[in-house]
Amino acid sequence: MTLTYLRGYTLFIWEVVVNVQANINTAMVDSFRGKLELAKTDLHPRWMLMYIPVFIFGIWDSYRTCVDMNNVYLLVEREDAPFNSYTVGAAEINYLDKRSPVMSAIWSLFMPGLGQLHIHRILLAFFSLVWGIVFLYQSRLLEAVQLLFLGDVKMSTQVLNPEWLLFMPSVWGFVVYDAYINTVENNKLFEYEQRAFLKKNYQSRNFRIRKGKVVNP
Numbered sequence: 001m002t003l004t005y006l007r008g009y010t011l012f013i014w015e016v017v018v019n020v021q022a023n024i025n026t027a028m029v030d031s032f033r034g035k036l037e038l039a040k041t042d043l044h045p046r047w048m049l050m051y052i053p054v055f056i057f058g059i060w061d062s063y064r065t066c067v068d069m070n071n072v073y074l075l076v077e078r079e080d081a082p083f084n085s086y087t088v089g090a091a092e093i094n095y096l097d098k099r100s101p102v103m104s105a106i107w108s109l110f111m112p113g114l115g116q117l118h119i120h121r122i123l124l125a126f127f128s129l130v131w132g133i134v135f136l137y138q139s140r141l142l143e144a145v146q147l148l149f150l151g152d153v154k155m156s157t158q159v160l161n162p163e164w165l166l167f168m169p170s171v172w173g174f175v176v177y178d179a180y181i182n183t184v185e186n187n188k189l190f191e192y193e194q195r196a197f198l199k200k201n202y203q204s205r206n207f208r209i210r211k212g213k214v215v216n217p
Contacts, residue, residue: 011054012127015051016131018047018050021044021047022047022050022051023044024043024048024051025165026042026163027039027042029163029166030042080196094120094122096189098186098187098191099187101179101180101187104182105176111129111132113132114129115176115179115183116128116179119183119186128171135164135167135168139160139162139165140160141165141168143159144156144157147159
């Protein structure tokens, strides 16, 4: 799992660095505004051509990893393999518990990483918080929101840095989705662990279910 995190972090940082150096977001904004010739001049071909293969690899790798993890899940489910519900480490004390997926999504909407903190995904929470702060600062989004509240709409639009602002929808969308989905999956694991615990410690060994009927001699 640690290697999966590191691979994802590496691809993320690579995408940000190459995107900024190639001026891809700036070119996208100019193309949206109909300034196609200006968009062409914005791009740096040396950086842009490095962006394409890594972007394609990221799509392929995420699909391959998802298929592998689904296969592992099926094997674990069929083997009824145990898993830790409580761990104590140098970084944190983590335990399996039921939490609200809606609350995870809401906290992520306030600030990237808070939803991950809610479900104790510390590494991803730290990574999301750091990059969320970087994107907010570089895009000057909070400054634009303040000016908008003061009624200065023109100045609010002018202070925005579109090159960094375009990172925000994907990052915010990811952390909200990730926090919600992982909370749902953690809740499923909690219920599975509870069933396994009760079955192991309290259910009679003679308990059987046959053709929809409970048989308990």
